[in-house]
Amino acid sequence: MKIGNGFGTRKFELPGSRTHYAPSLLFTISDMRLSVEPDFNSKTISCDQELEIIAIQDIDKIVLDISELQIKSVFFITYAYNTTSNNNNTPPNKKRLDFHNYYDRLHIDLGRLITEGTAFHINIIYSTKPRKGFYFVEPDEYYPKKNLQAWTQGETLESKYWFPCIDHPMVKFESEVSVTVPMNFIAISNGILQAIKVQKQRLNEVDGNSNKTNKKRVFTWVESNPHPAYLTSVVIGKFAEMRRMYNKDIKLLYYVPQDKKNDAARSFEHTADMIKFFEQYFGIKYPYSKYSQVTVEDFMYGGMENSSCTTLTVDTLHDKKAHLDFTSDHLVSHELAHQWFGNSVTCRDWQHIWLNEGFATYCEALYWESSMGTDEFQYYIMQTADDYFDEANNRYKRPIATKTYKRPDDLFDRHTYEKSGCIIHMLRNHIGDKYFRRSLKTYLRTYANSVAETHDLRKILELESGESLEQFFDQWIFRAGHPNLNVEFHVDPANVKLKIEQTQEGDMFEFPLDVKLVLSSSSSPFTSECENGRDERRRKIEWEEAIYTFDISERENVFQIPMQNQKGTKIEWISIDPYFKVLKTISLKAPKEMLINQLHDGRTVIERIESARALKNESSEDVIESLQKTVMEDNFWGVSVEAAKTLGLIKSDSAYEALKKCLSSYVKHPKVRRAVVRAIGEFTKEDSLNMLKSMLINRDRSYFVEAEIATAIGKIKSLQSIPILKKAIEMTSFQDVIAQGAIKGLKEFNENKEIAALLIEKSRYGHSNRIREAATFALGKFVRENREVFDHLKKLLTDKWLRVRINACRAFADAEDPKAIPELTWVIEHDIDDKVTRTAEECLNLIKESMKVSKEFTTIREDVDKLKSKNLEMMQKVSRLERQLLQ
Numbered sequence: 001m002k003i004g005n006g007f008g009t010r011k012f013e014l015p016g017s018r019t020h021y022a023p024s025l026l027f028t029i030s031d032m033r034l035s036v037e038p039d040f041n042s043k044t045i046s047c048d049q050e051l052e053i054i055a056i057q058d059i060d061k062i063v064l065d066i067s068e069l070q071i072k073s074v075f076f077i078t079y080a081y082n083t084t085s086n087n088n089n090t091p092p093n094k095k096r097l098d099f100h101n102y103y104d105r106l107h108i109d110l111g112r113l114i115t116e117g118t119a120f121h122i123n124i125i126y127s128t129k130p131r132k133g134f135y136f137v138e139p140d141e142y143y144p145k146k147n148l149q150a151w152t153q154g155e156t157l158e159s160k161y162w163f164p165c166i167d168h169p170m171v172k173f174e175s176e177v178s179v180t181v182p183m184n185f186i187a188i189s190n191g192i193l194q195a196i197k198v199q200k201q202r203l204n205e206v207d208g209n210s211n212k213t214n215k216k217r218v219f220t221w222v223e224s225n226p227h228p229a230y231l232t233s234v235v236i237g238k239f240a241e242m243r244r245m246y247n248k249d250i251k252l253l254y255y256v257p258q259d260k261k262n263d264a265a266r267s268f269e270h271t272a273d274m275i276k277f278f279e280q281y282f283g284i285k286y287p288y289s290k291y292s293q294v295t296v297e298d299f300m301y302g303g304m305e306n307s308s309c310t311t312l313t314v315d316t317l318h319d320k321k322a323h324l325d326f327t328s329d330h331l332v333s334h335e336l337a338h339q340w341f342g343n344s345v346t347c348r349d350w351q352h353i354w355l356n357e358g359f360a361t362y363c364e365a366l367y368w369e370s371s372m373g374t375d376e377f378q379y380y381i382m383q384t385a386d387d388y389f390d391e392a393n394n395r396y397k398r399p400i401a402t403k404t405y406k407r408p409d410d411l412f413d414r415h416t417y418e419k420s421g422c423i424i425h426m427l428r429n430h431i432g433d434k435y436f437r438r439s440l441k442t443y444l445r446t447y448a449n450s451v452a453e454t455h456d457l458r459k460i461l462e463l464e465s466g467e468s469l470e471q472f473f474d475q476w477i478f479r480a481g482h483p484n485l486n487v488e489f490h491v492d493p494a495n496v497k498l499k500i501e502q503t504q505e506g507d508m509f510e511f512p513l514d515v516k517l518v519l520s521s522s523s524s525p526f527t528s529e530c531e532n533g534r535d536e537r538r539r540k541i542e543w544e545e546a547i548y549t550f551d552i553s554e555r556e557n558v559f560q561i562p563m564q565n566q567k568g569t570k571i572e573w574i575s576i577d578p579y580f581k582v583l584k585t586i587s588l589k590a591p592k593e594m595l596i597n598q599l600h601d602g603r604t605v606i607e608r609i610e611s612a613r614a615l616k617n618e619s620s621e622d623v624i625e626s627l628q629k630t631v632m633e634d635n636f637w638g639v640s641v642e643a644a645k646t647l648g649l650i651k652s653d654s655a656y657e658a659l660k661k662c663l664s665s666y667v668k669h670p671k672v673r674r675a676v677v678r679a680i681g682e683f684t685k686e687d688s689l690n691m692l693k694s695m696l697i698n699r700d701r702s703y704f705v706e707a708e709i710a711t712a713i714g715k716i717k718s719l720q721s722i723p724i725l726k727k728a729i730e731m732t733s734f735q736d737v738i739a740q741g742a743i744k745g746l747k748e749f750n751e752n753k754e755i756a757a758l759l760i761e762k763s764r765y766g767h768s769n770r771i772r773e774a775a776t777f778a779l780g781k782f783v784r785e786n787r788e789v790f791d792h793l794k795k796l797l798t799d800k801w802l803r804v805r806i807n808a809c810r811a812f813a814d815a816e817d818p819k820a821i822p823e824l825t826w827v828i829e830h831d832i833d834d835k836v837t838r839t840a841e842e843c844l845n846l847i848k849e850s851m852k853v854s855k856e857f858t859t860i861r862e863d864v865d866k867l868k869s870k871n872l873e874m875m876q877k878v879s880r881l882e883r884q885l886l887q
């Protein structure tokens with residue numbers, strides 16, 4: 001029985017969604033001077049803001065976005081040099097204005113008519129104890145080592161929680177931000193550091209020290225490139241600062257906690273190289289005068305690309321062992337690429353956010369291509385596509401550019417990042433690298449320091465390439481989904497017959513598709529001994545390859561390739577889209593002999609991986625042997641990973657033995673070892689326990705392999721595993737990945753009260769965020785049988801750390817516990833964070849839908865369970881930046 005759309009393809013548009021349009025602007029903000037003085041004790045900020053505003057129409061009042069700001073007074077300022085004044089020597093004149101707050105808006109009565117085109121200045125004095133936008137981080141008895149810091153996060157609509165603004169990406173302004181901090185602290189903001197001034201403040205006379213003064217420092221940063229409110233940033237703390245120069249004129253600044261100084265280079269060492277690469281690739285200079293990267297505590301994302309001053313999670317800093325199979329390059333190149341795509345050229349409205357995130361995602365791949373080569377690049381694109389397919393299959397499909405959503409935060413999903421990245425890759429292939437690069441240059445130059453929307457990009461691509469792209473944009477950007485292709489072929493002496501069927505529900509797609517025929521002379525020697533004498537199957541002959549491009553325009557497409565001129569040749573294999581020019585899934589039916597040839601000898605990583613995946617339906621010995629050989633010998637690790645995955649899916653005894661052989665011969669690449677261990681774990685066979693146990697006890701070279709081992713051990717569900725996993729939870733590792741892996745393993749013991757108690761303990765405030773998050777989610781497996789777990793998860797729904805709140809929602813969804821419905825409803829109505837409320841809504845829907853499915857239909861149950869766990873796994877990794885951390 002098949003489950004309809006209602007479950008598998010979740011709706012993106014939650015109740016309450018509506019069509020969003022960019023706001024009308026009767027005036028705009030052109031400049032902001034902002035003084036911020038934080039008080040770390042009361043967690044408040046006191047601010048003095050001056051806005052330069054330009055009237056677009058004749059106006060006598062203005063309305064600004066604010067949230068929870070205590071506005072003390074508003075003044076109209078007239079400067080001597082103001083165009084409205086004739087006297088150049090008069091000091092600024094401040095006139096108090098009437099104002100009132102109404103529904104998160106500050107209404108200011110200007111007390112005069114300002115005519116269109118006139119610039120004027122408003123001064124706003126306010127304070128706030130911000131719940132969003134501006135975050136204080138401090139040590140406490142549970143986290144005594146935490147650094148005292150404060151940082152801001154504006155995207156999407158959080159800047160209005162710390163300064164009055166028009167909180168919309170289309171309004172961009174210059175800024176001068178001054179931050180008053182204790183003497184040993186520094187403050188970082190947008191632009192260049194104009195001054196650090198020491199300020200003396202007299203201490204309160206009440207404490208008997210009336211003659212004593214308290215010194216503070218005021219950091220003033222000036223950004224002369226206009227930026228939207230959401231890219232405005234302040235970071236305050238004690239940091240080790242590292243300075244580098246790029247091209248003698250751009251300062252590169254890296255700020256990390258003092259005790260992490262030695263790890264900083266691993267994360268940031270390629271920054272200058274990345275700037276150089278992007279400048280060359282786009283043909284446009286880095287748009288700002290400095291680039292700082294600061295790592296902060298408790299950051300909710302991987303990074304945020306504030307104009308010229310990126311904020312990153314401190315978790316990206318890593319030790320030598322983690323560096324074996326973890327890199328900050330993707331995160332660093334992503335945020336850096338935003339300085340062009342997103343910051344210099346900003347999306348005009350949230351519906352066009354893919355112009356920021358899709359490009360930043362694709363730029364990660366572009367830098368990866370330049371630094372690591374074609375194989376790595378191609379696999380990166382395939383993984384990016386897989387991440388999108390995950391969301392499309394298990395959550396929902398939606399158009400990349402859509403005006404209909406509930407909150408702009410909803411748009412930050414795998415469509416905006418991964419799918420858009422893939423579509424940009426398609427565009428590059430569609431018009432060719434030369435015209436693609438030329439278009440990027442024109443786009444970045446035309447809209448520099450301004451805003452752009454989807455059609456602006458299309459018009460430039462059309463102008464530079466001559467290609468008509470409206471159909472392309474309609475199909476891939478403004479419509480949901482992607483083609484799923486069933487491919488079959490039949491070879492006879494005269495012809496190759498190819499049947500390509502589009503099997504996706506909904507609309508049909510039209511696109512060109514490459515098909516490669518690989519031919520060899522049938523008399524060619526098949527095996528030979530390679531140079532080092534090892535008995536390896538190697539081909540000495542040169543393949544003849546022919547690529548045919550077919551227009552796919554129907555549901556069912558049949559093509560014939562005549563073979564009359566190819567006498568004496570044999571088709572070794574036929575590969576579909578060997579350069580991944582089209583975002584699609586392929587279900588390929590081909591003789592296994594051809595697939596094996598393709599697996600061993602495919603030229604591109606994509607070809608070899610497609611055959612590894614297509615082999616999942618075979619289980620004969622020659623297939624197992626070929627996959628095993630690929631795991632151990634392919635010269636690119638990604639192909640080995642995919643072969644290991646296929647062995648895991650084949651699930652036969654000999655596939656299991658093959659995987660064990662791979663592990664015992666110690667496959668070199670840590671990511672391949674990880675995949676082999678994971679595949680072995682899928683078999684849940686008790687006889688792998690000893691091998692896995694000894695691997696964990698003897699420690700692997702990679703934290704991530706160790707984490708995978710711990711999870712695999714748990715899956716075996718032997719009582720012997722429990723003490724090992726308990727020990728693994730205590731192992732120190734990068735981002736606590738081993739502990740997380742062990743917790744994932746322990747959730748298999750969902751009838752064990754002692755484990756439930758352990759997970760409750762590990763989810764408590766005081767443990768590392770990552771351990772708490774993993775333990776919270778794992779508790780979902782225990783909640784149905786255990787009232788104490790239910791009550792504890794309920795408490796976690798109001799936890800200080802938002803990712804614990806998010807995982808508490810997911811745990812309830814995993815349990816499908818109807819008792820949690822009022823609790824999740826409470827979260828939806830009360831949580832301040834949009835990411836949490838969105839998760840709660842999706843989880844509530846999961847529970848409600850699971851209630852509709854009668855428990856008697858066990859086959860449906862299984863399908864539902866599978867979909868649900870995939871969906872929750874998906875939601876575990878909300879954004880690409882998080883994925884980068886978990887990679």
Ligand SMILES: [Zn+2]
Pocket residue numbers: 305334338356357360
């Ligand atoms: Zn981004």
